[in-house]
Amino acid sequence: MAGVTPPDVFAPATLGPVRLRNRTVKAATFEGRAPHGQVTDELIDYHLAVARGGVGLTTVAYLAVAPEGRTHREQVVVAPDTRDGLARMADAIHEAGAAIAGQVGHAGPVANGRSNGVHALAASRMPSPLSMQMIRSATSADLARITRAYVAAARTLVDAGFDVLELHMAHSYLISSFLAPGLNRRKDEWGGSLEARARLGRQVARAVRDEVGSAVAVTAKISVSDGFKGGVTTDESLEYAAMLEADGCLDALQLSGGSSLMNPMYLFRGEAPVSEFAATMPAMVRFGMRTPVGRRFLKEYPFEEAYFREKQLRFRAALSMPLMQLGGINRLDTMERSMADGFEFVAMGRALLREPDLVKRLASGRATAGVCIHCNRCMPTIYSGTRCVVIDPAPPPGFGGHPFPRD
Template identity: 85%
Template sequence: MTSDPFAPAALGPVRLRNRTVKAATFEGRTPEGQVTDELIEYHAVVGRGGVGLTTVAYLAVAPEGRTHREQIVVGEHSLAGLRRLTDAVHGTGAAIAGQVGHAGPVANGRSNGVKAIGASRMPSPLSMQMIRSATEADLTRVTRAYVAAARLLVRAGFDVLELHMAHSYLISSFLAPGLNRRKDSWGGSLENRARLGRQVARAVRDEVGSEVAVTAKVSLSDGFKGGVTTDEGLAYAQLLEADGCLDALQLSGGSSLMNPMYLFRGGTPVAEFARSMPLVVRAGMRTPVGRSFLKAYPFEEAYFREKALRFRSSLSMPLMLLGGINRRDTMEQAMADGFEFVAMGRALLREPDLVDRLAAGRADAGVCIHCNRCMPTIYSGTRCPVVAEAAGSGC
């Protein structure tokens, strides 16, 4: 194991120029559900900035699997644009991952024009509709959709497929006992609740073989009562490791549906979020319940490290450490701890060339202030408002 985060590394069959990963954060640059020049530049700029692997979010496997309508559904209609995107990133020397997923209960059924599905029936705070409980036919269809999306993304030139199994998206909603109240073979025990994720991972691996790397984003803890706990998250990761279908796990946390700030930490941009939402949701955010949705968690460097070390000590497969990584010494500590990769999000949004400057010794740390005002910008083109204000372009 190297202590150098900037040394080359193998991720399954893929060779990366270093061990840094641009984590998937929705870019807000696909207004028609198609790749745009702006999306291509968003990823090319971090590629030119030295990152080893950049991750495209969010690539839905089905129309009802989008969080809202302005997202790409993987299909023949999106192939040409995705090919342009991968070619551009490869031209920078970086590799490219596609985050493949189904949003499940996090989907906005009203925006998508088709009702969301989840493990169990529940009201949606996003669409003010009822989320319906997925049927056996739905789960068969969705699994096949993952396979079809995986095959198309290989054709499009992606190096890595990241299966989204966290944040209360569909697979994660089955894992969380508070969201999965089923009495059939998909609910109850962890083994039952883990069936969908394991089924999808196996089906995708069987389809793509060793053509690309296959990874998964999993939860260290969902951060809400009834969510996946650290003990359950670890047990699930051990099942995935035993199945042997994945090349690495990216360790995340929080719930886009129940507790998003558990993932982000730092500033809580309530006013900015409210301004970006539709009127009905905006009104709800002004209520005590709405305000409690964006809980406050102080930022600290590498805030998931303690929980992630439990995973590292119990698993042998490659792991990606995520969560507030901004400093070179943090990255080096991650390597010393036995993590194979480090994933960064806000730090690279603020400074797309941060990896190059850290590697060259021109910087010891990023300058992101973790105000999280970037979060609401996903609806209008994800960006750092601090940089935009300094450039005189506002937000």
């Protein structure tokens, strides 16, 4: 990048066929505002806050392609019966001047089969710490059905007016579980070599692109590393990213990390809210989380700005396609350094949860940094309306959902 003037993070930019008012992205973080699996006014307001706060692109999370692909029952499945609500949300975001993305995915082993009322699927059979059930190994017929479901969801979101489709290929969700050798012990054409383990993700990306053409931008979220033994390493993830780039089906990659199933704090960094998470779980899981084994599940990693940067720079050096930098971006100087490093977009999560208008304040010079303290007590609130408990301790009225059925 020597001698090249970095772009202004607050200037308009292009993502595939989509024109964005700036290079900031509200990262996909589950909102906890769809208690009956439908778009609500509260869900729309959640995204309107960051749209009105100046972000270029806000990402709705998490939009499942199939009922068993929800992490738990209180999530939207993209289907004809949810299309009108999604369209209403897209219209509202556009009126506020921002673009809207839908994070499209299948939770795989991260799904709570007991909550969903249908067993979860993964690359290989394994026990679920969430549902206390066995997760079923997906058959080739399942994978064909799920690929078709991605295509149908993509078409519905395009018809609803969404601008960007983000394919979830990280965090031990279904596609990610196929990539991880410790979770994928298959002996068929879907397991073994990295090329075989990458087959599902590449197949989904191709099918979605063939369906939507240039009507919307198509991106994918991948892990720079999974952060657990048997997960995807940075070297393997680089190879996978090169495959995706060569396939030519994606307009950008968002570089994340960690595993919602095996090591969630690798993604979040900062304080581990063990007691708060335990309080949301059934008695048996709550007890387990308070043991030394359970506490190792929520490891603590020191927080620092752009904590994936060292690994992400390897991707920037190896790839020519646009990249979104994610992971602890709270400061204006971090955003400017991201542009200087050659990343095309910056994605922000907790910082915008605390301050939905942070982008506008940074762009106007009224602030140089966000005020999020990275206590991570927002993480367990996904079951009762995702929020910053430092400023908003009470759940939204009418939102007190739970991932586990209560008799």
